[in-house]
Amino acid sequence: MNGALLGLTVVAAIGVVLWAVLFIGGKLIETSLKRRRAFALGGRHLPSRILRDLEPVEHLLVDFVSHSPDLATVLGILTVTDQPKSFAQIVQDIRIHWARPAEIPIGGNSAAAALSILFVSGLIRLASNGFVGTDVGREVQRRIEGAPRSTEQLLRSRVSDRRLATAGQEWTAPGPDSNTP
Numbered sequence: 001m002n003g004a005l006l007g008l009t010v011v012a013a014i015g016v017v018l019w020a021v022l023f024i025g026g027k028l029i030e031t032s033l034k035r036r037r038a039f040a041l042g043g044r045h046l047p048s049r050i051l052r053d054l055e056p057v058e059h060l061l062v063d064f065v066s067h068s069p070d071l072a073t074v075l076g077i078l079t080v081t082d083q084p085k086s087f088a089q090i091v092q093d094i095r096i097h098w099a100r101p102a103e104i105p106i107g108g109n110s111a112a113a114a115l116s117i118l119f120v121s122g123l124i125r126l127a128s129n130g131f132v133g134t135d136v137g138r139e140v141q142r143r144i145e146g147a148p149r150s151t152e153q154l155l156r157s158r159v160s161d162r163r164l165a166t167a168g169q170e171w172t173a174p175g176p177d178s179n180t181p
Contacts, residue, residue, distance in 0.1 A: 019120055025061030026122030028054055030136045061121060066144045074114040075123055075133065079141045084130035087111070 031051065065071045077093045078085060085093070091111050115131060118124045123137035133141075 022121040025057045062143045070114040079133035084127040086130040
């Protein structure tokens with residue numbers, strides 16, 4: 001077998017595996033969001049060992065986006081608003097974001113690559129007027145900004161903050177700054 005063909009096959013296989021991991025990570029975050037919505041609407045939350053075991057794939061996607069300045073910038077621009085943005089608007093927003101032209105680390109080709117990676121991951125979608133951030137993209141952006149990363153962490157924090165009902169009245173646990181014993 002030709003060495004160049006073998007090298008191309010190896011690079012293509014690595015690319016396919018990377019795209020598959022990004023796609024699966026996006027779908028896992030989407031599943032976590034659906035489980036949270038069901039729990040918020042009063043549904044039962046049964047812990048899933050499979051989803052808990054696959055949380056590192058979710059973290060991998062979030063870390064991949066947060067450590068890539070191009071991806072993080074494009075995702076940040078698209079998750080700010082629900083309005084679709086064209087490719088030219090995205091590149092313009094990136095140029096406005098960076099004060100001087102010498103500091104623009106992302107060009108049109110990098111923006112196109114970032115959009116394709118975010119699209120495959122399910123973080124953005126293509127509308128008739130341009131690109132729009134999805135709920136999964138907003139969740140990844142929240143996690144990049146420091147929100148709880150896993151569904152279990154979020155549910156544990158919500159359960160501890162949940163209101164308790166006693167004798168038909170709502171009661172909230174007193175906070176550290178309250179004067180009640």
